[in-house]
Amino acid sequence: MKPHIHICADAEAIAREAAIEFARIAREAVIQHGFFTVALAGGSTPRRLYELIAERAQGRAGVPWESVHFFFGDERPVPPDHVDSNFNLANQALFSRIPVPAANLHRIHGEMPDLEVAAQLYETDLRGFFLARLALRGTLPRFDLVLLGMGADGHTASLFPGGNAVWEQQRWCVSGWVEKLHQHRVTLTPPVLNAADNVLFLVAGEEKAESLEEVILGENDPGRLPAQIVRPKEGRIAWLIDESAARRLAR
Ligand code: 6PG
Numbered sequence: 001m002k003p004h005i006h007i008c009a010d011a012e013a014i015a016r017e018a019a020i021e022f023a024r025i026a027r028e029a030v031i032q033h034g035f036f037t038v039a040l041a042g043g044s045t046p047r048r049l050y051e052l053i054a055e056r057a058q059g060r061a062g063v064p065w066e067s068v069h070f071f072f073g074d075e076r077p078v079p080p081d082h083v084d085s086n087f088n089l090a091n092q093a094l095f096s097r098i099p100v101p102a103a104n105l106h107r108i109h110g111e112m113p114d115l116e117v118a119a120q121l122y123e124t125d126l127r128g129f130f131l132a133r134l135a136l137r138g139t140l141p142r143f144d145l146v147l148l149g150m151g152a153d154g155h156t157a158s159l160f161p162g163g164n165a166v167w168e169q170q171r172w173c174v175s176g177w178v179e180k181l182h183q184h185r186v187t188l189t190p191p192v193l194n195a196a197d198n199v200l201f202l203v204a205g206e207e208k209a210e211s212l213e214e215v216i217l218g219e220n221d222p223g224r225l226p227a228q229i230v231r232p233k234e235g236r237i238a239w240l241i242d243e244s245a246a247r248r249l250a251r
Contacts, residue, residue: 003216003237003238003239004236004237004238004239005216005238005239005241005246005249006238006239006240006241007241007242007243007246007249007250008240008241008242008243009242009243010204010242010243011045011048011204011205011242012048013242014045014048014049014202014203014204014240014241014242015046015048015049015051015052015202016052017240018046018049018147018200018202018240019049019052019053019056021145021198021200021238022038022049022053022145022200023053023056025144025145025197025198026038026068026144026145029144029145029197030064030067033133033135034067035067035068035069035133035135036067036068036069036144036145037069037071037129037130037135037141037143037144037145038068038069038070038071038143038144038145038146038147039071039072039073039143039145039146039147039188039196040070040071040072040073040086040090040147041073041086041147041148041149041157041202042072042073042074042075042076042086042089042149043086043149043151045149045202045203045204045205046089046147046149046202047089047093049147049202050089050090050093050094051093051094053094053098054093054094054097054098057097057098058097063098065098065099065100065101065104066100066101066104068100068104069104069106069129070090070095070100070104070105070106071106071126071143072086072087072090072106072107072108073146073147073148073157073158073187073188073193074086074108074157074158074185074186074187074188075087075107075108075109075110075118075158075185075186076110076183076185077110077115077183077184077185078110078111079110079111080107080110080111082110085110086108086110087105087107087108087110106122106125106126106129108122108173108186109121109122110186115175115184115185115186116175118175118186119171119173119174119175119186120173122173122186123171123172123173126141126172126173126192127141127172129141130142137195137233137234138195140172140191140192140195141172141192141195142195142196142197143192143195143196143197143198144196144197144198145196145197145198145199145200146188146193146196146198146199146200147200147202148193148199148200148201148202148227148230149201149202149203150201150203150208150211150212150215150227151208151211152205152207152208152210152211153180153211154211154214154215154224154225154226154227154228155226155227156201156226156227156230157187157188157193158176158178158185158186158187159187159190159226159227159229160176160178160180160181160185160226161223161224161225161226162179162223162224163176163177163178163226164176165187165189166190166222166223166226166229167190167223168189168190168191169189169190169191170191171189172188172189172191172192173186173187173188173189173192174186174187174189175187190229190230193229193230193232194229194230194231194232194233194235195232195233195235196232196235197232197234197235197236198232198235198236198237198238199230199232199235199236199237199238200237200238200239200240201227201230201237201238201239201240201241202240203239203240203241203242203245204241204242204244204245205242205244205245206244206245206247208245209244209245209246209247209248210248211225212241212245212246212248212249213248213249215227215228216239216249217249
């Protein structure tokens with residue numbers, strides 16, 4: 001499906017737009033099949049979105065948090081209370097502020113000494129959850145919403161340039177060595193991202209302008225620009241981009 005591109009004034013405007021989309025998709029999913037599944041992004045851009053979701057839930061009766069299931073697109077090799085942990089970010093900004101049942105938080109165990117085991121454990125959790133609810137697209141999990149960011153090198157989730165994860169076709173979740181960071185990461189794989197009903201990229205910052213131009217307008221080369229591998233087969237894909245990151249798109 002053709003990407004929908006929305007240019008926002010700044011990172012705050014991205015968060016506000018994303019919060020509206022999040023609420024709309026959640027509402028429709030709960031009406032349609034009784035629950036809402038979202039894979040959260042890491043990095044710094046989504047923090048404000050998570051805060052806004054929590055703020056908007058305050059004082060509004062009836063947000064069916066027991067029907068909302070939070071997952072993660074990727075995780076870093078740290079414990080869940082570590083400042084670099086994607087779970088920690090979401091926990092501080094969102095989970096700790098809303099009455100979501102702990103059983104609805106599906107995290108990647110980045111603290112495990114062997115992240116390959118963490119990837120397998122997470123895949124087992126996903127398989128159990130999505131198979132039990134028949135929330136599938138073919139043999140793949142069908143997330144209602146996948147939130148993603150993009151790095152200045154064109155990486156998304158933990159699909160990094162030159163890494164193997166971007167070519168994975170069978171597994172739902174893998175671990176991989178990221179040479180430029182000198183660390184292992186755990187990530188959902190392209191088939192899973194592309195089986196989602198909705199994918200929403202949040203991209204802010206001047207330093208991303210050049211790679212974003214290539215990702216969106218350039219030749220297809222996902223080995224070098226992994227964000228290009230995200231092309232949902234039947235789902236909707238939208239990009240919320242701030243003006244500085246979108247600088248080279250409007251020419
Ligand atoms: C992570 C990510 C990663 C992130 C981008 C953008 O764990 O690091 O999930 O893919 O989304 O690096 O990060 P920023 O929003 O901080 O620019």
